[in-house]
Amino acid sequence: MIFDYPAWTAGAIGGGLIGLASAVYLLALGRIAGISGIAGALFDVRRPEISVELSFLAGLILIPVIAVSAGFQTDIQITENPVLLVVAGLLVGLGTRLGSGCTSGHGVCGLTRFSKRSFVSVVVFMAVAALVASLIRPLLGV
Amino acid sequence: MKGNISFLAGAIFGLGLLLSDMIDPARVLAFLDVGSGIWDPTLAFVMGGAMIPMFLAWSLRRMLSKPLLANVFPDGATGLLTPRLTGGAVLFGLGWGLVGLCPGPAFAALLLGGWPVWLFVASMLAGMLIHRVALSPETARKPA
Numbered sequence A: 001m002i003f004d005y006p007a008w009t010a011g012a013i014g015g016g017l018i019g020l021a022s023a024v025y026l027l028a029l030g031r032i033a034g035i036s037g038i039a040g041a042l043f044d045v046r047r048p049e050i051s052v053e054l055s056f057l058a059g060l061i062l063i064p065v066i067a068v069s070a071g072f073q074t075d076i077q078i079t080e081n082p083v084l085l086v087v088a089g090l091l092v093g094l095g096t097r098l099g100s101g102c103t104s105g106h107g108v109c110g111l112t113r114f115s116k117r118s119f120v121s122v123v124v125f126m127a128v129a130a131l132v133a134s135l136i137r138p139l140l141g142v
Numbered sequence B: 001m002k003g004n005i006s007f008l009a010g011a012i013f014g015l016g017l018l019l020s021d022m023i024d025p026a027r028v029l030a031f032l033d034v035g036s037g038i039w040d041p042t043l044a045f046v047m048g049g050a051m052i053p054m055f056l057a058w059s060l061r062r063m064l065s066k067p068l069l070a071n072v073f074p075d076g077a078t079g080l081l082t083p084r085l086t087g088g089a090v091l092f093g094l095g096w097g098l099v100g101l102c103p104g105p106a107f108a109a110l111l112l113g114g115w116p117v118w119l120f121v122a123s124m125l126a127g128m129l130i131h132r133v134a135l136s137p138e139t140a141r142k143p144a
Helices: A005-029 A035-043 A050-069 A082-098 A103-111 A116-140 B002-019 B025-032 B042-061 B083-099 B103-108 B115-135 B137-141
Strands: none
Touching: A005 A103, A005 B002, A005 B042, A035 A050, A035 A082, A035 A103, A035 B103, A035 B115, A050 B002, A050 B103, A082 B083, A082 B103, A082 B115, A103 A116, A103 B042, A103 B103, A116 B025, A116 B083, B002 B103, B025 B042, B025 B083, B103 B115
């Protein structure tokens, strides 16, 4: 294990901001801050007030790049294997909509309301993701 | 007003992903890869940190008859464990473990991570569209 206390502290504070944003979204707007649900709403043409979801996504996409241009340091390391990116993207998009949520919706919002569905979902996707990252990725050599 | 609050919530969410470094797929994979010997538990601290305000929010929700700017709170979870739920979680876990991106960080990294993030997000949206046209409960209920 890496005992990287500054990273752990930044993680907990950053996590606190994620939780705060989700709390505002629930208490002010009556919505669940699940990013897969918010993105999936883009394909629901009959949905009222789609501007709310679009505004959330605009903030989510724009603020990190603004913070970085203001001097915040970050390093994004991602595979450049196009097949892997397409397959993983399709699986994440399809899987989160089929399973009604992702790390934010089931993880942050669902677990804290003691939802049995969210608990099962989080255990399953965490276990599968850990298995893939620990065993399948080394086998694929990526 | 709703749009501004929603933008603010998205902005705080994105700032949280940046500060916690969950915007970096390598950091996420370092948590998911438990076999490398250099396991990085940061993601657990992020989840813990995020759950505290959200737990308080659910407590506050019980004291409010309706949201501050809307008419109704979301429905309670139904509690039904369905093949859809677990099957979806399996597919999501497969994709997340392969690249280290889930939907939130994918959007937050869109303008910072170059073409690979664009390709991932486009594929993710395509996956959501496939679900919408072929697999959503609304589609299933349509007469053939």
